[in-house]
Amino acid sequence: MWFRNRSYAAEWRTMNRKRALKCDTFCGKRGRSGAAEPLPAAAGGGGVAAGDRGDRVGGALDIKASLEHIMSLLPGKLWSDTVPRIALKHQLYSLHRDRTRVDRHLNELREQGDVLMFQLGFDSESVAVVFAADFKAKVLAAEVGRATQGPVEKFLNTVLASCCDMSVDETKMLQEFLFADSEITQLVKCGVLTVKDAGSWWLSIPNSGRFTKYFIQGRKAVLGMIRKSKYSEMLKSDLEGRQTTSRVKFHIQYHIHDIVGAELVDCIETTAGVLLRFADS
Amino acid sequence: MLGFLFGRQTGLDDPLRLKRAESTRRALCLELNPDRNVERIHGNGINTIDIEVIEGRYMLSGGADGVVVIYDLENHSRKPHYTCKAVCTVGRSSRHVHKFSVETVQWYPHDTGMFISSSFDKTMKVWDTETLKPAEIFQFVENVYCHQMSPIARKHSLIAVGTKNPKVQLCDLKSGSCIQVLQGHRGEVLSVKWSPRYEYILATASTDSSVRLWDVRRASGSLFTLDQFNGDPSKSSSEAANTAHNGRVNGLCFTGDGLFLLTTGTDDRMRLWETATGKNTLVNYGKVVNESRKGLKFAVSQGCSLEFAFVPCGSSVAVYAVHSGELVTMLKGHYSNVDCCEFHPDYQELYSGGKDSNILAWIPTPRPPDIEEEQDSKKGGSQVALNPAFEDAWSSSDED
Numbered sequence: 157m158w159f160r161n162r163s164y165a166a167e168w169r170t171m172n173r174k175r176a177l178k179c180d181t182f183c184g185k186r187g188r189s190g191a192a193e194p195l196p197a198a199a200g201g202g203g204v205a206a207g208d209r210g211d212r213v214g215g216a217l218d219i220k221a222s223l224e225h226i227m228s229l230l231p232g233k234l235w236s237d238t239v240p241r242i243a244l245k246h247q248l249y250s251l252h253r254d255r256t257r258v259d260r261h262l263n264e265l266r267e268q269g270d271v272l273m274f275q276l277g278f279d280s281e282s283v284a285v286v287f288a289a290d291f292k293a294k295v296l297a298a299e300v301g302r303a304t305q306g307p308v309e310k311f312l313n314t315v316l317a318s319c320c321d322m323s324v325d326e327t328k329m330l331q332e333f334l335f336a337d338s339e340i341t342q343l344v345k346c347g348v349l350t351v352k353d354a355g356s357w358w359l360s361i362p363n364s365g366r367f368t369k370y371f372i373q374g375r376k377a378v379l380g381m382i383r384k385s386k387y388s389e390m391l392k393s394d395l396e397g398r399q400t401t402s403r404v405k406f407h408i409q410y411h412i413h414d415i416v417g418a419e420l421v422d423c424i425e426t427t428a429g430v431l432l433r434f435a436d437s
Numbered sequence: 438m439l440g441f442l443f444g445r446q447t448g449l450d451d452p453l454r455l456k457r458a459e460s461t462r463r464a465l466c467l468e469l470n471p472d473r474n475v476e477r478i479h480g481n482g483i484n485t486i487d488i489e490v491i492e493g494r495y496m497l498s499g500g501a502d503g504v505v506v507i508y509d510l511e512n513h514s515r516k517p518h519y520t521c522k523a524v525c526t527v528g529r530s531s532r533h534v535h536k537f538s539v540e541t542v543q544w545y546p547h548d549t550g551m552f553i554s555s556s557f558d559k560t561m562k563v564w565d566t567e568t569l570k571p572a573e574i575f576q577f578v579e580n581v582y583c584h585q586m587s588p589i590a591r592k593h594s595l596i597a598v599g600t601k602n603p604k605v606q607l608c609d610l611k612s613g614s615c616i617q618v619l620q621g622h623r624g625e626v627l628s629v630k631w632s633p634r635y636e637y638i639l640a641t642a643s644t645d646s647s648v649r650l651w652d653v654r655r656a657s658g659s660l661f662t663l664d665q666f667n668g669d670p671s672k673s674s675s676e677a678a679n680t681a682h683n684g685r686v687n688g689l690c691f692t693g694d695g696l697f698l699l700t701t702g703t704d705d706r707m708r709l710w711e712t713a714t715g716k717n718t719l720v721n722y723g724k725v726v727n728e729s730r731k732g733l734k735f736a737v738s739q740g741c742s743l744e745f746a747f748v749p750c751g752s753s754v755a756v757y758a759v760h761s762g763e764l765v766t767m768l769k770g771h772y773s774n775v776d777c778c779e780f781h782p783d784y785q786e787l788y789s790g791g792k793d794s795n796i797l798a799w800i801p802t803p804r805p806p807d808i809e810e811e812q813d814s815k816k817g818g819s820q821v822a823l824n825p826a827f828e829d830a831w832s833s834s835d836e837d
Contacts, residue, residue, distance in 0.1 A: 174466065174765060174766065175464045245733050251724070254761065254762070254763065254765075255722075255723055255762055256719070256720050256721045256761060256762040257449035258721075260719075321669070407516060419723060419724040
């Protein structure tokens with residue numbers, strides 16, 4: 157009754173991870189000079205983070221490079237000059253293993269003003285990440301010559317520069333940033349603000365409707381490909397090599413990062429590569 | 438390891454350092470061992486397990502058929518192969534057995550003379566271990582999901598009870614009645630846990646997606662509600678404001694020092710909170726599959742330098758490093774859903790029970806024997822640990 161089958165490949169992978177944790181414990185934490193370990197468990201967790209303090213700056217640049225890589229997977233010809241390149245936060249989780257570190261570095265980038273984060277709306281957990289410079293340039297380019305140009309410029313210079321939130325509410329807009337009601341209506345009209353509740357708005361990316369439509373279509377198509385295969389699983393290399401239907405407008409790698417990061421599929425290491433199995437929940 | 442021993446011997450290191458390093462190493466290599474078994478008594482799924490804190494010797498388990506079993510975990514046979522036997526059972530034939538499934542069992546925190554069990558038959562019974570008869574029965578109006586008595590309390594003997602009713606009831610063991618009601622939740626209370634640091638602090642989790650922290654001495658209501666967005670109104674929609682999870686919150690566990698609280702919810706997330714401020718530490722554990730309609734009972738290791746959380750996920754137990762959010766390993770072995778798990782802090786063993794009516798014991802992998810020991814045993818010729826199945830049954834002599 158006590159004999160259980162185990163997958164050797166999975167065991168090898170967990171053994172490596174456990175070996176790394178055990179080495180940390182026995183050889184002392186990296187970055188400490190042999191002083192006695194702090195007693196509470198909370199500081200023990202902090203000790204692991206202290207070990208990578210040295211590469212924290214490196215870590216943020218790392219995240220930036222990954223973001224650029226993901227954005228480069230968006231097709232050039234579909235992308236007009238009106239929409240900035242969008243990456244989703246959970247796509248980074250498929251590139252980097254430590255999610256907490258990814259979150260932390262991304263928050264740092266956001267506080268420095270390099271990236272902006274938006275709630276996309278179709279999923280309460282999906283957060284879109286764009287580079288701030290790219291966003292501002294594209295929005296201003298779209299507004300040239302239109303009546304809404306003035307309020308939009310004012311908005312970009314004041315609200316985006318100061319607060320890092322994903323939504324604003326009425327009191328903030330009227331009092332802190334001194335927007336008039338009519339200006340707010342114009343901002344909503346040109347797509348920079350989207351209604352959330354009575355008196356509060358999400359910040360949004362103008363003209364991003366097409367992106368969202370293609371993204372959801374592509375995600376459904378790729379998940380459908382995996383689900384239709386035998387046992388609802390496919391090797392990642394096979395999936396990359398498959399010919400995509402016309403529903404999938406983006407590069408398939410973009411969608412693979414998305415479904416792996418959002419944990420819609422389970423990643424299983426096998427001797428033939430990574431296997432993606434549809435996770436039904 | 439030798440370095441640690443030398444350091445401790447010469448006084449260079451704190452003795453605690455060796456203990457914690459070795460505990461962490463042992464907690465990292467948990468696996469199923471053919472030499473350790475727990476006797477199978479339950480006929481149905483096992484809902485809850487509790488190991489007593491005084492000696493760590495006796496384990497209580499409560500099943501879906503209302504049966505409560507007490508096991509002896511210590512190995513008194515001289516052999517490595519050991520089955521944890523059931524010492525006594527409150528079986529279906531007993532007059533006082535619960536009518537429906539037992540949801541939570543807990544030993545009396547100060548000695549093993551008493552234990553408390555609560556069940557879907559709307560009662561909570563305080564049992565005398567010697568006679569296996571209930572010394573006290575508390576009646577409730579609704580199904581009882583969970584209860585807990587504070588493990589460190591000296592000044593009070595309150596049992597917090599979570600039922601289908603949104604009001605959390607506090608029953609006093611000394612007087613035998615419900616003396617206080619904590620109002621504030623708007624849904625069923627799926628889990629209650631006392632803080633292991635302060636004897637008056639209680640955390641409760643409910644189907645209205647909120648987790649509240651209470652000081653039971655205060656009459657006016659909860660201290661605060663845990664908010665997953667840390668009070669930032671910009672990130673949440675208005676329905677999700679002031680909630681700990683985006684679904685039902687069904688699991689609570691304090692870390693050993695009581696400074697942090699782990700919560701799990703049906704939105705497949707696990708969150709770590711600071712108990713002092715109620716702040717979300719934003720540690721990202723990824724997707725923690727959670728489909729339980731009732732409370733989820735999970736455990737956190739104690740005494741290691743890196744704390745681990747053992748969370749039942751489907752038919753396996755996921756081991757997460759608490760402060761970094763990393764998934765260390767998945768312990769696979771059960772045939773069906775795992776409902777509860779309990780960590781034995783002295784031996785770094787994990788006991789998990791599930792719907793397949795098995796309790797599995799996950800033991801740290803024993804160190805391989807030294808080369809010298811092997812040579813000695815070969816020279817000595819006595820093979821004490823040889824499995825009789827491998828012994829030769831034939832003899833080469835002609836007369837036999």
